Amino acid sequence: MLFSLSSPVLLLLIFVLIIESSTGNSCKGQVDQIDTCKAVVQFPGDCDTATVNLTDTDYAKCNSANFFWSYPVHNLTLIIQTPFTAQKQPYTTYFDNEQIVSGISHVYRIFNNQETDVTTKDKTLIQYSDANYQVVLKFQGPDHLQRYGVNINYDAVSM
Ligand SMILES: *[C@@H]1O[C@H](CO)[C@@H](O)[C@H](O)[C@H]1NC(C)=O
Numbered sequence: 001m002l003f004s005l006s007s008p009v010l011l012l013l014i015f016v017l018i019i020e021s022s023t024g025n026s027c028k029g030q031v032d033q034i035d036t037c038k039a040v041v042q043f044p045g046d047c048d049t050a051t052v053n054l055t056d057t058d059y060a061k062c063n064s065a066n067f068f069w070s071y072p073v074h075n076l077t078l079i080i081q082t083p084f085t086a087q088k089q090p091y092t093t094y095f096d097n098e099q100i101v102s103g104i105s106h107v108y109r110i111f112n113n114q115e116t117d118v119t120t121k122d123k124t125l126i127q128y129s130d131a132n133y134q135v136v137l138k139f140q141g142p143d144h145l146q147r148y149g150v151n152i153n154y155d156a157v158s159m
């Protein structure tokens with residue numbers, strides 16, 4: 001037996017369902033320091049997008065950093081600051097892309113809440129600092145666990 005729903009109600013239901021599925025669950029990634037500029041990042045599997053914000057952390061003092069994303073699934077957004085940020089100096093970041101492509105399908109650059117797909121097959125992923133002297137990247141891992149972890153390594157060089 002079919003329900004007879006009036007179309008406004010049906011539209012509202014569809015709308016609610018779309019909102020529900022697009023908002024997703026976000027959380028703060030857990031960062032465990034291993035060395036001065038080296039850490040393990042992880043977050044629970046029920047989190048769709050985790051954010052790791054390096055602002056005002058030890059890692060914002062690093063010209064080179066290594067983050068091991070442990071059990072990569074879903075999305076990890078990394079807000080990068082470097083020593084050049086405090087000096088208000090534009091800089092370039094160089095990511096070891098051979099490591100990235102081994103476990104990450106897409107990389108998005110985020111600026112003003114807008115995502116741009118910057119995925120590349122090149123050996124190095126190159127990104128320039130934004131107007132806030134930051135580099136904000138979203139790394140898209142698989143939907144289901146495929147590998148133990150992936151290294152996100154970068155070097156920052158003043159422009
Ligand atoms: C991860 O981000 C991408 C790009 O914005 C999006 O298409 C995808 O649905 C997100 N994945 C999850 C699990 O939220």
Ligand SMILES: *[C@@H]1O[C@H](CO)[C@@H](O)[C@H](O)[C@H]1NC(C)=O
Pocket residue numbers: 053054055056079
């Ligand atoms: C990152 O952290 C800084 C300092 O805690 C905060 O001011 C800023 O709003 C955070 N950025 C985001 C996008 O959450």
